[in-house]
Amino acid sequence: MDLGQKIAILGPGAQYDTCGPKDFGQTTDIPGVYEAKVGGRYTCKIFKVLQSNFCRNNCHYCAFRRDRNYLRVNTTPEEMARAFWSAYSRRLVQGLFLSSGISDSADRTMTSMINTVNILRQKYRYQGYIHLKLMPGASLSCIEETAGIANRISLNIEAPTEESLISLSPDKTLKKGFFSTLAEIKKVFEKRKFSGRKNPSLTTQFVVGAGSEKDWEIIKMTHFLYQTFSFKRVFYSAFRPVKQTPLENKPAVSLTREHRLYQADFLMRFYHFLPQDIPVDRNGFLSENTDPKTLWAQKHPHFFPVNLNRADYWTLLKVPGLGPISAKKILKLRGKGRVKNLAWLANQRLQILKISPYVCFY
Numbered sequence: 001m002d003l004g005q006k007i008a009i010l011g012p013g014a015q016y017d018t019c020g021p022k023d024f025g026q027t028t029d030i031p032g033v034y035e036a037k038v039g040g041r042y043t044c045k046i047f048k049v050l051q052s053n054f055c056r057n058n059c060h061y062c063a064f065r066r067d068r069n070y071l072r073v074n075t076t077p078e079e080m081a082r083a084f085w086s087a088y089s090r091r092l093v094q095g096l097f098l099s100s101g102i103s104d105s106a107d108r109t110m111t112s113m114i115n116t117v118n119i120l121r122q123k124y125r126y127q128g129y130i131h132l133k134l135m136p137g138a139s140l141s142c143i144e145e146t147a148g149i150a151n152r153i154s155l156n157i158e159a160p161t162e163e164s165l166i167s168l169s170p171d172k173t174l175k176k177g178f179f180s181t182l183a184e185i186k187k188v189f190e191k192r193k194f195s196g197r198k199n200p201s202l203t204t205q206f207v208v209g210a211g212s213e214k215d216w217e218i219i220k221m222t223h224f225l226y227q228t229f230s231f232k233r234v235f236y237s238a239f240r241p242v243k244q245t246p247l248e249n250k251p252a253v254s255l256t257r258e259h260r261l262y263q264a265d266f267l268m269r270f271y272h273f274l275p276q277d278i279p280v281d282r283n284g285f286l287s288e289n290t291d292p293k294t295l296w297a298q299k300h301p302h303f304f305p306v307n308l309n310r311a312d313y314w315t316l317l318k319v320p321g322l323g324p325i326s327a328k329k330i331l332k333l334r335g336k337g338r339v340k341n342l343a344w345l346a347n348q349r350l351q352i353l354k355i356s357p358y359v360c361f362y
């Protein structure tokens with residue numbers, strides 16, 4: 001099999017790894033070339049690919065699980081570096097996201113990926129963006145090396161509780177896999193910081209709805225991860241059934257559920273909401289019909305109306321329809337005079353229909 005044929009299999013195979021919201025699935029016609037959002041704003045093209053789709057594990061939802069009859073492909077570090085460089089030098093992509101199945105041990109898998117990146121950095125003198133996936137159970141030395149060559153690293157949690165993870169991925173545990181590796185990452189990051197070196201950003205991903213986990217459990221774990229391990233982003237990937245896996249007959253999870261989790265995540269990161277502030281139903285799920293911030297406002301009528309001429313930044317942020325940018329805009333313009341009426345808000349291009357039930361001016 002030539003390199004082009006390998007990438008035609010390993011490129012689409014990487015679709016299950018998220019490097020940003022809404023990038024699920026192959027987003028361009030060229031194998032391995034995906035459009036992804038960077039920094040929440042800019043769309044760029046990333047070469048997202050697997051080093052290998054061999055895997056010793058048997059996760060029930062995964063296309064590359066050990067027991068699935070599937071065409072297995074491996075690339076050497078030289079081959080993968082050449083494939084990326086070929087796409088990069090033709091200006092088809094601006095960065096690399098390299099992931100892999102765990103062919104034998106976590107360290108051997110990581111070594112192959114690290115060698116790919118070292119070839120790119122040293123032989124091809126590539127200085128651009130590289131996102132490397134870390135395998136749970138990787139050794140301290142592998143983590144140190146990864147942190148020294150990548151701009152971003154990700155370690156996927158997949159499920160929010162031990163019980164839900166074991167029901168999906170019988171070979172994995174949160175405690176011995178995800179959290180013990182995270183503890184090693186923390187040590188490496190502290191050591192690098194102490195010696196004045198910049199750390200790569202750290203992300204993780206949940207597979208949403210493959211098991212019986214509740215949104216509430218995902219929200220609680222997300223908050224814990226942001227607070228305790230300085231994650232840059234947590235991503236949510238709605239479950240899609242894959243043929244010839246134990247979950248092939250389970251219905252796909254709605255993208256609305258995924259979207260609501262992103263909204264809850266934003267509320268915790270940018271709006272000072274705590275997990276217990278995020279409204280969930282009695283079964284622990286976010287509403288599919290109403291966004292969590294509007295639902296919070298409906299459940300807290302005593303908090304409103306908010307006086308747009310007096311409220312501080314954090315109070316403004318509780319108003320449905322106002323986000324960090326519009327709240328700052330109101331504060332800035334307020335310094336120049338009173339916020340008078342809805343027409344004034346409409347002139348500032350604010351969502352007056354959403355805002356008006358919750359605000360007053362005097």
Ligand code: SF4
Pocket residue numbers: 055056057058059062063064065066100101102169
């Ligand atoms: S570890 Fe699990 S999710 Fe990852 S590639 Fe292997 S089977 Fe798939």
